Amino acid sequence: MVSPKLAIITAIALLPFTFINGSYGASYYHSGLHADSAEITPFDSQKVNLSVYYASLSQPCATFIIKNLEEIFQSDLINTVNLQLVPWANAYVNKTNHSIICQNGPDECELNSLQACVLNVFNEVNKHYALIYCFEFLVIQGRQKNWQDCFSQLDLPKEPVLNCYNTGTGTEIGQKYINEAAHLYSPHDFLPWVVVNNQSIGREYENFTRYICEAYKGIPAPATCNLH
Template identity: 55%
Template sequence: MVSILEQMASSRLLFTCTTVLLFLPLLFLSPSNAFSSYPNDDGRLKVSAVGSQKVNLSLYYDALCPSCATFIVKNLAGVFDKDLITIINLRLVPWGNSFVNKSNNAIVCQHGSEECVLNTLEACAIDVLHDVDKHYALIYCFEFLVIEGRHKDWQTCFDSLGLPKKPVLDCYISGNGTKLIQKYADETAHLNPPHTFAPWVVVNNQPLQEDYQNFVTHVCKAYKGNGAPEVCKSVGAKIN
């Protein structure tokens, strides 16, 4: 059973999941923690001067992929809990193993049409909820429901989190979500080397492949700036 508590103390979201024994605080971060990078035509990232010290962490995934949902809920959530988000440009790319049927130009998702809907909704959330903490919180909630087999209840996440539903639905209904998904498809197709499974995690253009669950160590190793979060100090021996 999953219960999602409303925003607490106006600055923190608390999620409780008794089935996975997860206790996750999500801080509402300032706009300075929003993306300071954007993809090149080849899918790689350009980084602005402001965020040049940050590490680019990209997740390529499918919305209904069980291992993807587990990674988002149980592993990736740690970047907020441990302040790792302060040194990361976090990008979520909901396309994964989907493909375009060339005969009719239709998008085909690995786990069926409902996954296509969720992929597009999550792409819209990323686009209209610019702060990473907000769109991640919504995607986290969606993926929580995926783990529980209740992904059709995705609309409940907006009220639970106090996030606006209309901008996301307008994006989806207008067809803009499909355009966003097509951009993610192109980015995923230009990964070098190509992804071979999902979730596919990339740190500063380097795919972690089977070691993706150890992404914290890779992020800390890649970070060259000052004031590394405490969690990087704890993995320092492993890095060395």
């Protein structure tokens, strides 16, 4: 039986929000490193760039994704942000054999790779967020091995993601994400690491909505901002 929370996120997956696909994965900028970078170039100068660096088996990251980040989809904030999700944030490349090491072991590398594939395959932000939400919901429950159930629950095809994963594309994308995280202006020392328009917000990540509202220069301001 689908939980009430997953019922909500299933509805989110059906929302008609779309974005322009970048060179790989969840890329919301034309070129260069994405968040926290001098080369950042948003598609829409009115929008706020919101980047979330995380590890797939990190409990604080899972909690943030399913408890806090959901707010932008349940309000009008999704129309004012370019959202970038970046898994693999605490992984690193072994310089001896060039293998990738994940903080929480091989299972995290597997789930990081799957989520990188989800970001790469689905061209609609609501759909890839819904899948990652579902994966992380299972992490909270200790049932992350059941990730394939998310595709049927959300009525999304799993074959393209499995093909991406089985061909190693998710790991290749992971190396790019690792490099991106390593070149942040403000090096992350915990996760999730949330960046709003080039600026990390540190321990204030749960209050990211306030930072989005302060950064947004469009008129009118989102209705949600009047509540913060």
